[in-house]
Amino acid sequence: MxxxxxxxxxxxxxxxxxxxxxxxxxxxxxxxxxxxxxxxxxxxxxxxxxxxxxxxxxxxxxxxxxxxxxxxxxxxxxxxxxxxxxxxxxxxxxxxxRTTKRLEEKLLDTVLELGGKPGERICRHFSITVSDTTLLRLVNRAPLPEPGNFTAIGVDDWAYKKRERYGSILVDLTTRRVVDLLPDREEKSLIIWLRKQPKLEVITRDRYGKYRRAATKGAPQAIQVTDRWHLLKNLGEALTKMMTREYTRLTRSLAPKIEESPVEIPDELPVREKEVATTGIIR
Ligand SMILES: [Zn+2]
Structure with a gap:
């Protein structure tokens, strides 16, 4: 027993x-x-x-x-x-x-570590018959961790459907785990979430204006840091822009100059037309 x-x-x-x-x-x-x-x-x-x-x-x-x-x-x-x-x-x-609670807990651990198909194959080795869809259903059903006392958080956008609908993703930078998903990229949603985090010390974000304002209002005590990925992306873009500009300038300065030959004015033109042809001024 x-x-x-x-x-x-x-x-x-x-x-x-x-x-x-x-x-x-x-x-x-x-x-x-x-x-x-x-x-x-x-x-x-x-x-x-x-x-x-x-x-x-x-x-x-x-x-x-x-x-x-x-x-x-x-x-x-x-x-x-x-x-x-x-x-x-x-x-x-x-x-x-249809599964005991203890088996369900182990299956959830397995699918979180390995994913659906590999999880299914490993379970087969341990005499557990379960499909990948059942494993993924466990993930969908599992509760998200309660927002706790985070000290360092990263915020960025993520796509429900690319180019159509975006939300905000929040990552605990200490454990490197996703801790929450917000339904939109609005300032208000993020402010509400941040105000539940009194111990927050650092927020990493991109340069999106609504995130900047939300971080300032929702967690004024926290330091805002441009995250490494966006910092390098911005640096890359700035360098590309500068190199393009300098390359164009150098190409122009090194190109051979074309000398303009003087226009020959026939002697038989009247004095007035000769003056217009020479100066380009019509009096
Ligand atoms: Zn009763």
Missing amino acids: NLIFSSVDVFKVISVDNQADYINIYVQSRQRICLCLNCCEPSTKLHSYYTRKFNDLPTFGKACKIFLRSRKFYCLTDECPLKIFTERYEDHFKPCR
Whole structure:
């Protein structure tokens, strides 16, 4: 029993089916009473049983499934609208899931490290059958880390859809992890986010005006730094501009000068036309 659940857990193993390439473990609750999910009053009046099946972590290198004999109870409180409720075991089995909580945690760690397809291949080596789409669904479902007490943050834009819709991405520069995504690049959104970070000391950003104003208003105590990528990009652009200008100037100064030959004025022209042809002035 303690190999499967700890001694403080409320399950008992009814039987184990140990086959060549898989193990099925049949468990049920040890509790006699159950609290109503709505009014939290205890109930002992059993309504029915039903079986739930979960994929669990492999055991001794074999694929492992847990068959939980789940129970439904009547609520004994007259005023409670929930007449029948299902016993919950949130520590191990979440509602509407087909994997145990501990397996789901390991799968999430795997997909975050490796990604969908490689994660699927590695899991196969450990006798866990899971598809890459299921792994990626775990990532989408995982909660984002709570905005904590960050001291150094980088902000930049990112594309929901390139050239159409952009948001703001916030990265913790200490752990180098993305900590939040804002739905737009507006000054107001960033100010609200920054005001929840009283310990912020450094903000790195590009030269976008709304980010500059948001950083000044939202975290006036923080030093604003142009991030390295944008600094080098701007330097590169400035150098290219300067080199182009200087190259044009040098090319012009080194080009051979073309001497203009004087215009020959025929002697037979009248004096007035001769003067116009020589000076270009019409009196
Ligand atoms: Zn109730």
